Amino acid sequence: MVDSRRETAAGDDGDDVDWRSLMKELQTGREISLPVTDDRDLEKKQRQLGRRAERRGLALNMTPGDGVLRIRKTGDVPIDAQTAAAGAERRAQRRAERGAAE
Numbered sequence: 001m002v003d004s005r006r007e008t009a010a011g012d013d014g015d016d017v018d019w020r021s022l023m024k025e026l027q028t029g030r031e032i033s034l035p036v037t038d039d040r041d042l043e044k045k046q047r048q049l050g051r052r053a054e055r056r057g058l059a060l061n062m063t064p065g066d067g068v069l070r071i072r073k074t075g076d077v078p079i080d081a082q083t084a085a086a087g088a089e090r091r092a093q094r095r096a097e098r099g100a101a102e
């Protein structure tokens with residue numbers, strides 16, 4: 001049987017998280033274990049996950065435990081059209097800024 005949990009490794013500095021991949025995994029319904037170093041790191045990652053999940057219309061269950069934060073999707077949250085349009089506009093603007101910086 002294949003375990004649906006996947007661990008996402010931190011980057012070189014211990015704080016790099018591939019948020020895009022992590023959110024895609026959560027959208028598929030998989031449980032993620034994200035390493036955390038201390039209470040401050042835990043709170044920071046919970047805040048970041050909450051914001052990203054809200055923008056994508058996801059409801060998440062985050063459970064801290066023994067150096068990891070376990071995250072799983074619990075459902076979808078309806079996003080109104082205005083919020084969705086504003087998010088799409090911000091993403092397009094960031095892409096344009098990144099393209100101009102290169």
